[in-house]
Amino acid sequence: MFQHISEFYSWFSKRTANNQYDVQQIPLENMGGWGISYDSGNITHVSGKFFSVMGVDVTTDHRATERWQQPIIVQPEIGILGILVKVVAGTVYCLMQAKMEPGNINLLQLSPTVQATRSNYTRVHKGDSVPYLEHFITPRPDQAVFDTLQSEQGSWFLRKRNRNMIVLATSEVTVLDNFCWLSFDQISTLMAVPNLLNMDSRTVLSGIPFLFSDVYGDRLKLSKSSGLPHTSLHSIEYLLSWFTDMKARFSLARELIPLRTVSSWSLTDGAIVREDGRHFSVIGVDVRASNREVGQWSQPMLKPSQRGVIAFIGRYINETFHILVHARTEAGTNDIVEMAPTVGCIPSNYDGMASEDRPLYLDVVREAKVDSILVDVVHSEEGGRFYHAENRYLVIDAGEDFELEAPLDYCWMTVDQLTSFVRYGNYVNVGARCLLSCLIEESASLAPKLVK
């Protein structure tokens, strides 16, 4: 355990120095172990395992475009993202791992204790190559205090979900190389450091409030005067009814199609790119690492065209901070809509467009003044599938002049109301969960500043 956060930085920089990596972009056709099907153009591993890149045809009445085609990652297996925690003298500590992923900015980031695929954790032979996995698979000695299936990026994954777990260790845990205990307060501080806590960590950590709601749950109650009762605009019944209405009202139909036939996309110069260069491309990478089970491998990755913005717009209502949640439909969304940030897009996709053609509320975020910014940090998405996929995570206090009226697929709720949906799975999308993780820290440090 680190007495001071500077000790962590020192440890982490040693990890970086000790592990040598080299990641090079290569043509998709040259990836060892992966093939492009002659018939379909789909990209699959020779073993049939891991994941595939296919095409999808999407029809919905809940996007600006009624029908489109795009490449998408298909990975039906449910993996485990698990953090082992312990409590010492009333403080929660998380066992975190310094882990390299080829798509990571800085290559090395902090990941959960375990990232495991289903083949890892259901295998009969207990020759586990994944350290600490025994704490996360039944029968296990410890208690899972948070354990739910959560979706991942719906624009890039078809119905992907992983099992997010927080397990309370009940016996002594040996700390292996590349692992360290960090107190939850230290993690909260590190959450403000760009590209350090990886996406897998951030999504699991959004479950922390359920672990010790008396300590950490209270941080989510952003009210102007801490003595006041916490008052939400809507009841939980209202929010559930709104969300049900969205699922009943809108439709989303998907059909897998051969990647080769996806319109407006083509295999050009070793990558699959969109004619207009927007959204993302599919590239190949070659990885050489000293620190992984396999010393060298190739794989396809999705590379976004530019940095994205994932933002909640909020304001005080009844002296309590509320955020404007969007019921959002994406190509790969599991069940029509999920609760999402107010804005989630790559702004440069809309450069030069008229205001009415840009995503709703994007301009409000772009024009936000320094004093209104509660959270502002750049994090990157899962480095095992996405190459340098950076998003700027923002929470804006738009002020009490910001109009309460919003389109029917937006709804105001408090931060702890949104948090309460996280434990049930498939309610809150990955962008919103990551923002909630950022807010746990901000709630503690910024709420007092906001008392007028």
Place this chain on the structure above:
Amino acid sequence: MFQHISEFYSWFSKRTANNQYDVQQIPLENMGGWGISYDSGNITHVSGKFFSVMGVDVTTDHRATERWQQPIIVQPEIGILGILVKVVAGTVYCLMQAKMEPGNINLLQLSPTVQATRSNYTRVHKGDSVPYLEHFITPRPDQAVFDTLQSEQGSWFLRKRNRNMIVLATSEVTVLDNFCWLSFDQISTLMAVPNLLNMDSRTVLSGIPFLFSDVYGDRLKLSKSSGLPHTSLHSIEYLLSWFTDMKARFSLARELIPLRTVSSWSLTDGAIVREDGRHFSVIGVDVRASNREVGQWSQPMLKPSQRGVIAFIGRYINETFHILVHARTEAGTNDIVEMAPTVGCIPSNYDGMASEDRPLYLDVVREAKVDSILVDVVHSEEGGRFYHAENRYLVIDAGEDFELEAPLDYCWMTVDQLTSFVRYGNYVNVGARCLLSCLIEESASLAPKLVK
């Protein structure tokens, strides 16, 4: 409103006398408006609306049979099942409808205020033929106090779900012919009457505890001495983790196939039957009614081979009644498993089989003694799709000698823990929800008897 329940019976018998119906089984080939596709053998309406009967090929590692084929009803539209309620002097009243459905035992049963299809409630023109629908579609004047998507019979429907709603009326409501206000206590009493409250009513009523949890929620806390704190064996976190583990552990794959090619089933004498006569058949019916928008129609229906049993086995643990919940996989289950009764089957399917080949715990239910039976009532399933589909609903107190150890896909929980999952949708299956509705009454009347 009825001062005494006898006034209701008088009203209901007049409704029965005033409405003349005739339902006859006819060959599937003779149904007007419905056709059997020459290529696939699938049964569809000429308009393409309503529903279809198709074939499904099922593969799973969570049933006694690893792979099978069967006919299944496909109806992707989300309908509304809604009950309008009002509160007078602290008592909750529900607006119920005396409604004929061709598959009903006794033809006339009590249904929710509204049963509407998506085409009803999304139509632009407000020429509503469904009374009271305006209370259930946005923008609505009243508050939805319960509103969630719930699954229906997974053995017969592919991923079917309906929107279950309870709406609190805020202004005067005119009571139309065939409608009546019943207090929730009166409904609880009528729940013990065989084949009176239809399935749609029972599933919506399982949401009542959320409406007035201070009044009705307490009924679900079956404890031996009412003064004692209510103690559950497991925490909600444990139950959520168990349920997540079931979804991650088991698999369920389905593929729609032509009805004509379903193995072990064939079109014989105007019905689709299984060679061994087990499970169900698909029949045609001709309906003549005085009381429906359409005076005459034909339709296909599913007809179970025999009466089924849907039962919770329970016992007291820590002085609190617990039930043994099964994580169950059926052909049409939306997401691998749902929380289901301990036993759900047609017992005659297993006549003559060895004990180890019969469904787990079926023998415990069959051998239960009179004194151990908390609930015992015959209800029928949705009469618009199922013909005389009766189930005997049972809750058994198996006694404190009944072993706590159970297979990993069974879990003990209290009645109010199971109830707490109902509002999130797709957690609790239709059989378990109907048993919960029965238990609201039984909890009030039987709990005192159980104090030893």
